[in-house]
Amino acid sequence: xxxxxQIRWKEVTFPPICVVCTRYARKVVLVEKTFLYKRHTVxxxxxxxxxxxxxxxxxxxxxxxxxxxxxxxxxSVSITKFLLHKDILELTFSNELIADRxxxxxxxxxxxxxxxxxxxxxxxxxLCHDVRLNTWLETSMLSDHFPTxxxxxxxxxxxxxxxxxxxxxxGCFYELLDTLII
Ligand SMILES: [Zn+2]
Ligand SMILES: [Zn+2]
Numbered sequence: 234x235x236x237x238x239q240i241r242w243k244e245v246t247f248p249p250i251c252v253v254c255t256r257y258a259r260k261v262v263l264v265e266k267t268f269l270y271k272r273h274t275v276x277x278x279x280x281x282x283x284x285x286x287x288x289x290x291x292x293x294x295x296x297x298x299x300x301x302x303x304x305x306x307x308x309s310v311s312i313t314k315f316l317l318h319k320d321i322l323e324l325t326f327s328n329e330l331i332a333d334r335x336x337x338x339x340x341x342x343x344x345x346x347x348x349x350x351x352x353x354x355x356x357x358x359x360l361c362h363d364v365r366l367n368t369w370l371e372t373s374m375l376s377d378h379f380p381t382x383x384x385x386x387x388x389x390x391x392x393x394x395x396x397x398x399x400x401x402x403x404g405c406f407y408e409l410l411d412t413l414i415i
Contacts, residue, residue, distance in 0.1 A: 236332035258282030
């Protein structure tokens with residue numbers, strides 16, 4: 234479901250979360266729109282995070298480029314309105330979770346109601362002692378605050394055994410080396 238947020242126009246901060254799939258984003262793309270007024274031209278630029286997969290789909294220079302996906306990716310964040318004299322920027326997100334997280338991230342400039350919860354992706358580095366499994370488990374949690382490492386670990390633990398089993402490491406000792414909250 235799409236969601237609209239309004240922000241007092243400053244720099245809009247995005248967490249490093251892909252605006253399409255909510256996974257950890259290692260890439261950033263520029264989304265811009267120009268608004269023409271009688272005496273002014275205002276160029277709004279956003280640095281929008283994408284994961285590597287969605288960046289490749291949306292990049293015409295990539296061999297993974299998919300025009301149909303690129304359109305959906307372009308629509309994931311749209312600059313839908315800019316009221317020059319009121320300094321109000323309106324963004325429309327195709328993913329409500331992303332809208333809520335961006336709203337929280339820009340709480341100081343937010344003009345629409347602050348969402349009670351937002352999505353926090355978690356990356357947990359799992360190393361099995363026989364070294365058959367050395368991987369990052371990706372998960373996420375909804376929270377009304379930036380989760381502590383301990384809170385994130387509580388979300389990760391129940392997911393480790395199924396991951397071990399899937400990788401023929403059932404019953405192995407493992408270490409949770411890092412828990413990153415994004
Ligand atoms: Zn993605
Ligand atoms: Zn193992």
